[in-house]
Amino acid sequence: MISLAGRDILHAWGKFVFTGIGLGLLIGVTLTMAGVYRGMVDDARVLLDNSGADLWVVLRVTQGPYAEPSSIYDDLYRGILGMPGVAQAANITYLTMQVRHSQGDVRAMVVGVVPGSLGEPGQPKQLVAGRHITRSHYEAIADVASGLRLGERVQIRRQQYRVVGLTRRMVSSSGDPMIFIPLRDAQQAQFLKDNDAIHQQRRRTAADPVLVRNEVPGLLDALLAAQSYPYVNAVLVQLRPGAEADETAAHIRRWNRQQVYTREQMEGILVGKLISTSARQIGMFLVILAIVSAAIVAFIIYTLTLGKIREIAVLKLIGTRNRTIAGMILQQALGLGLIGFLVGKVAATFWAPFFPKYVLLITSDTLAGLAIVLAICTLASVLAIQAALKVDPAEAIGG
Amino acid sequence: MHRPRGNATSLSGQVLRIEPLADAVTEEILAKVIFDVMPQPLPPLGELGEVTVGLPGTEALPVIPSASVQRREGVLGVWLIVDGTLRYAPVTLGASDLDGDVQVLAGLRQGDRVVRYSQQALTPRSRIRIVERLTADAS
Numbered sequence: 001m002i003s004l005a006g007r008d009i010l011h012a013w014g015k016f017v018f019t020g021i022g023l024g025l026l027i028g029v030t031l032t033m034a035g036v037y038r039g040m041v042d043d044a045r046v047l048l049d050n051s052g053a054d055l056w057v058v059l060r061v062t063q064g065p066y067a068e069p070s071s072i073y074d075d076l077y078r079g080i081l082g083m084p085g086v087a088q089a090a091n092i093t094y095l096t097m098q099v100r101h102s103q104g105d106v107r108a109m110v111v112g113v114v115p116g117s118l119g120e121p122g123q124p125k126q127l128v129a130g131r132h133i134t135r136s137h138y139e140a141i142a143d144v145a146s147g148l149r150l151g152e153r154v155q156i157r158r159q160q161y162r163v164v165g166l167t168r169r170m171v172s173s174s175g176d177p178m179i180f181i182p183l184r185d186a187q188q189a190q191f192l193k194d195n196d197a198i199h200q201q202r203r204r205t206a207a208d209p210v211l212v213r214n215e216v217p218g219l220l221d222a223l224l225a226a227q228s229y230p231y232v233n234a235v236l237v238q239l240r241p242g243a244e245a246d247e248t249a250a251h252i253r254r255w256n257r258q259q260v261y262t263r264e265q266m267e268g269i270l271v272g273k274l275i276s277t278s279a280r281q282i283g284m285f286l287v288i289l290a291i292v293s294a295a296i297v298a299f300i301i302y303t304l305t306l307g308k309i310r311e312i313a314v315l316k317l318i319g320t321r322n323r324t325i326a327g328m329i330l331q332q333a334l335g336l337g338l339i340g341f342l343v344g345k346v347a348a349t350f351w352a353p354f355f356p357k358y359v360l361l362i363t364s365d366t367l368a369g370l371a372i373v374l375a376i377c378t379l380a381s382v383l384a385i386q387a388a389l390k391v392d393p394a395e396a397i398g399g
Numbered sequence: 400m401h402r403p404r405g406n407a408t409s410l411s412g413q414v415l416r417i418e419p420l421a422d423a424v425t426e427e428i429l430a431k432v433i434f435d436v437m438p439q440p441l442p443p444l445g446e447l448g449e450v451t452v453g454l455p456g457t458e459a460l461p462v463i464p465s466a467s468v469q470r471r472e473g474v475l476g477v478w479l480i481v482d483g484t485l486r487y488a489p490v491t492l493g494a495s496d497l498d499g500d501v502q503v504l505a506g507l508r509q510g511d512r513v514v515r516y517s518q519q520a521l522t523p524r525s526r527i528r529i530v531e532r533l534t535a536d537a538s
Contacts, residue, residue, distance in 0.1 A: 075423045087473050119470030127466040128516050129533050131499025136427060165466065168518055241473055
């Protein structure tokens with residue numbers, strides 16, 4: 001038995017293949033859109049993974065440190081270290097800002113980590129070049145996505161830092177590369193104002209008659225010295241093996257009077273709240289793209305079938321069964337879908353690395369895409385089959 | 400050694416005394432340094448300098464780059480390469496220096512090969528391709 005669909009495709013293969021490629025590019029865009037969404041979720045997940053924390057201790061009544069600003073005293077970690085189940089606790093600060101370097105500036109998330117001892121929570125886990133921060137000041141580790149190189153100097157607020165190490169895929173939840181600097185410097189970068197502002201602040205304090213008291217000498221000096229900023233954004237906690245996260249979190253909530261989030265809760269905040277609007281935006285776009293693709297596939301198959309209406313009439317005239325004709329149209333539709341899917345998958349894989357933010361193409365999305373494409377093609381061919389079966393065999397000779 | 404900002408001269412000195420008060424967060428302590436030879440003229444008050452304190456030498460021990468040290472399930476260690484496969488070896492670390500080298504007190508033998516840099520987090524099942532040089536985009 002000869003394959004009607006195959007013979008027909010061979011008859012006008014150029015048209016068929018080019019239609020398939022065109023369709024493929026459209027499917028590629030749709031697959032990429034799904035990849036953009038997966039990339040956003042993955043950015044949020046790697047942010048949590050890379051912090052190396054099991055618990056996040058933040059200011060009460062906030063959902064910090066990523067979704068909301070949070071500042072807590074920087075000596076709180078000592079009390080937390082004493083809680084049962086806590087193996088390690090380290091201060092951390094996060095500040096998203098424009099970091100200036102020799103060629104301009106780059107948007108980055110500046111992370112203040114406790115320097116020195118290795119493997120503290122918050123520190124970058126693996127490097128791709130250079131070394132860890134060894135000095136307590138003025139050294140930085142940057143993500144390669146920032147475009148910075150080893151030995152380069154960057155300006156973060158008041159100070160210059162030398163890049164001593166590079167990481168890969170250390171990004172914030174919005175995909176900005178991370179730059180790690182020592183904690184003390186990061187606290188200054190976040191809370192210390194510029195020289196003029198400090199001068200103004202001191203002048204105002206000194207001009208306040210309530211504070212300048214001759215009978216209490218030294219009061220003003222003490223006040224000025226107290227205008228420091230002993231805050232960090234969060235304390236990252238690592239649990240002892242076998243310790244229950246919820247139990248330890250409850251201890252810290254009760255005795256240290258701070259808010260504590262576990263990994264699941266933090267993921268809920270990041271994925272469910274922080275990126276939810278942009279995710280829904282992309283989801284909406286994805287739905288529209290899918291509908292448009294489906295409509296285009298349906299139209300293409302319909303017009304391809306209408307173009308062959310005479311041939312189909314001839315087939316009917318020579319007594320071809322309806323099933324055979326329907327099978328031919330369905331096979332062609334599925335073939336078109338398969339070519340389109342292959343082209344789309346290749347195109348998406350090819351252009352995904354060139355996107356400025358992370359695009360994650362996962363296998364389950366690809367398989368779902370394939371299933372949807374084939375389902376859409378089958379549905380679309382129903383219309384075309386109906387049109388074909390309604391053809392009057394007389395058209396073959398009537399013309 | 401004391402280096403005032405702005406010019407390259409370095410001045411030698413000695414730690415005179417260490418203040419018995421540490422920063423509550425960074426655990427830094429203040430130390431007073433006295434110059435061997437008093438510079439003339441004296442640097443202005445409030446001038447910043449960069450100080451490196453030389454410590455007495457330690458006994459010779461194997462060192463590894465600190466970039467190779469990982470923490471896995473709460474245990475510090477390194478990824479050992481044994482016959483092309485990876486094995487996590489817990490290590491006890493000693494003193495570290497400013498160039499990112501750290502002494503290994505226990506856990507490794509001389510001549511062991513460890514992973515220094517990796518593109519991704521490693522697991523015992525990771526397939527690895529060893530490169531002797533880093534590519535241009537990571538250098």
